[in-house]
Amino acid sequence: MFQQEKIGHGEAAVSHRRTGPVIERELSLRATLTGMLLGVLLTPSNVYAGLKIGWSFNMAIIALLIGFSFWQGMARRLWNGPEWTLHESNINQTVASAAASIISGGLVAPIPAYTLLTGNQLDPLPMMAWVFSVSFLGIWIAWYLRPSLINDSGLTFPEGMATLETLTHVYSHGAESARRLSVLFGAGLFSASVKAADTFIAAFPRWAPNAHWERLTFTFDPSLLLFGFGGIIGLRVGLSLLIGAALAWGGIAPWLLARHLVTLPADAAGPQFSLLVNWLLWPGVSLMACATLSSLSLRLLRQTKGNGASGNAGRAFRLPRPQPAPAIGLLLSIALVVTLQATLFGIDVVMALLTIPLALCLAAVAARVVGATGIPPIGAIGQLSQLSFGVVAPGQVAINLMSANTAGGAAGQCTDLMNDFKVGMLIGATPAKQVVAQCLGIAVGSIVGVLVYRALIPDPQAMLLSEQWPAPAAATWKAVAQTLALGLDSLSADIRLAILAGGIAGVLFGLLESALPSTRARLLPSPAALGLAFILPASVSLMMALGAIVTWLCGLRWPGLTERYAVTLAAGLVAGESMTGIGASIWQLARGGA
Numbered sequence: 238m239f240q241q242e243k244i245g246h247g248e249a250a251v252s253h254r255r256t257g258p259v260i261e262r263e264l265s266l267r268a269t270l271t272g273m274l275l276g277v278l279l280t281p282s283n284v285y286a287g288l289k290i291g292w293s294f295n296m297a298i299i300a301l302l303i304g305f306s307f308w309q310g311m312a313r314r315l316w317n318g319p320e321w322t323l324h325e326s327n328i329n330q331t332v333a334s335a336a337a338s339i340i341s342g343g344l345v346a347p348i349p350a351y352t353l354l355t356g357n358q359l360d361p362l363p364m365m366a367w368v369f370s371v372s373f374l375g376i377w378i379a380w381y382l383r384p385s386l387i388n389d390s391g392l393t394f395p396e397g398m399a400t401l402e403t404l405t406h407v408y409s410h411g412a413e414s415a416r417r418l419s420v421l422f423g424a425g426l427f428s429a430s431v432k433a434a435d436t437f438i439a440a441f442p443r444w445a446p447n448a449h450w451e452r453l454t455f456t457f458d459p460s461l462l463l464f465g466f467g468g469i470i471g472l473r474v475g476l477s478l479l480i481g482a483a484l485a486w487g488g489i490a491p492w493l494l495a496r497h498l499v500t501l502p503a504d505a506a507g508p509q510f511s512l513l514v515n516w517l518l519w520p521g522v523s524l525m526a527c528a529t530l531s532s533l534s535l536r537l538l539r540q541t542k543g544n545g546a547s548g549n550a551g552r553a554f555r556l557p558r559p560q561p562a563p564a565i566g567l568l569l570s571i572a573l574v575v576t577l578q579a580t581l582f583g584i585d586v587v588m589a590l591l592t593i594p595l596a597l598c599l600a601a602v603a604a605r606v607v608g609a610t611g612i613p614p615i616g617a618i619g620q621l622s623q624l625s626f627g628v629v630a631p632g633q634v635a636i637n638l639m640s641a642n643t644a645g646g647a648a649g650q651c652t653d654l655m656n657d658f659k660v661g662m663l664i665g666a667t668p669a670k671q672v673v674a675q676c677l678g679i680a681v682g683s684i685v686g687v688l689v690y691r692a693l694i695p696d697p698q699a700m701l702l703s704e705q706w707p708a709p710a711a712a713t714w715k716a717v718a719q720t721l722a723l724g725l726d727s728l729s730a731d732i733r734l735a736i737l738a739g740g741i742a743g744v745l746f747g748l749l750e751s752a753l754p755s756t757r758a759r760l761l762p763s764p765a766a767l768g769l770a771f772i773l774p775a776s777v778s779l780m781m782a783l784g785a786i787v788t789w790l791c792g793l794r795w796p797g798l799t800e801r802y803a804v805t806l807a808a809g810l811v812a813g814e815s816m817t818g819i820g821a822s823i824w825q826l827a828r829g830g831a
Contacts, residue, residue, distance in 0.1 A: 280685045287340045287346075339372060432813070465806075481762075588629075600648040603651060
C-alpha cells in the first residue's frame, strides 16, 4: 500500500512503459555520460561540505532534475532527439549519486584521521585506489542483500521512495521540474556570487558581541552553504545544534578557561577554536558514538523480533541464484581491499582478511537501518568497527582506522545502491545495469573526490581541526583511534569525566529516541546534532540553526511553496558556495605556492 501511494501521482508516466513489448533505453551512452558529468560537478560539493560540517547531501534528486530538464527539454527543442526515458533518468541518478557518495569511502573521516595520527599522507593514485576498493566491495554486498531486503515489506527505504516520487513526478509534471531547476540554478548563482564577493572583493564582517564571545567562536558567519544545510536538516536538528553550541561554547568553554583547564595565549585575539576543540571534542564524540550505537542496537533488536513474528526472519539468508559475474566481482573486491590494506598501510594479511566478514555484517546492518528509517548509520558503523579492531588489535592505529574504513566505506556504498535497487524494482529496471552504473559512479567519484580533497587540504596536519576546516568526522575517528591506542589513562582526569558524562547522556538519548513513539521522539534534541555542535565552531551551528528556523517559518506561512521548493533552493545554496569555495581555495593555494 505504501509503495502504491508513493507511485500514485506518477502512475501515468510509468504504466505505459510496463505494457506491451516495448523495451526502453536504459544503460545508454548518453545516460551514463550525463551521470558521470553530473558526478564530476556534484562530488566536490560533498567533499567540501564534509570537511566543513561533517555532513553530505544526497545528489540523486538534483541529478534527476538536471538530466530530465536538459534531455527532455533543451535537447529536444534544439535537435528533436529521442525521448529521455524513465530508465535513462534512473541510470543517470544512479551514476551521479554513487559518485557524490564517495566520501563514505573515507575521504573526510578515516583518511585524514590516519594522516593526523601518523603523519603519513597517501599519494593521489593510491588514495583513489583505496577509496574505490572499499566502495566496490559495498556494491557486491548490496547485490547479495538485494533479494532479501528489497522484497521485505517491513523495509520501505524512505530515501529511495523520495527519489522515486521525484522521478515519476517530473514525467507527469514537466513544467514543475523546469521551475524547480530554475530555483536550483538561481540559488546556486546567488550563493556563488556571495562567496566570490566575500573571497575576492572584500571579506564580509564577522560580527561578534565582544572580544570574549569572539574568542569562544560566537561570530556571524555569512555562509549561505550553512544556511542552506540548515534548511535541509530541519527544525529539530537545527535547534539541537543551537542548544549544543550554547552548552559547549557558551557554557563549558568559559568554565574551562576559568578553571585553567584550557589556557589561551595572553595576546589571544579572534576565535580560539583549535585550542578549545581539543578538549570539547571528547564529550562530543562520546555523546554521538554512544547515542548512535545504543539507538542502532535497540532498532536492530526490534527489527529482529518483528521479522521473527512476521515470518520474514529467514529472508536475510536467502541469496540470489549463483551467477559467475557477481561472484567474480565480490572476490575481486575482496582481493583488492586486502591487497591495498597490506601494501598501503602495512596491515598483516590475516588481519586484513578479518575485515571482510565484519564489513559484510555491518553493511547488512546499515542496509536494514536505511530500509527502515532512511538514515544511513555510517558514523555508528565506523565507530563500531573501530571498537571491534581496538579489541582484536589494541594499540595499532593503522588497523583501527583503515580496517574500520573498510566496513564504513562498504556500508556507505551498499546503502546508496540499496535505495537505487528499490527504485529500480518499482519501475522495472535491470539490477545488473544498475550495478554497472554504480561502478561507473564510484570510479568517477574516486578520481574527482581525491583530487578535490588533495587540492583543498594539501597539509592535513596544519589545516584540519581548524576554524576554516573543522572536519568533525575526522576529529571523531581520530579521537576514538587515539583513545583505543593509548588507553583512557593517557587522558587527563577532567577529560575522562567528560567522556563518561557524554557517554551516559548519549546512551540515554539513543535509547529514548528509539524507544519512544516517533511523535514523541521528535520532541527530543537530536543527540547526533548535540554532539556535533561540540566539534563545530559556534558560528557554524548558529548559521545552520538560522537556516532551519527560517525554513520552518516559511513552511508555516507558505506551506505549499516550501514543500515544493525549499530543499531545491537549499541544495542550490550548498552547491553554489561549495563550488566557489573550492575554486577560491585552489586559487589561494596556487598564489601561495607561486
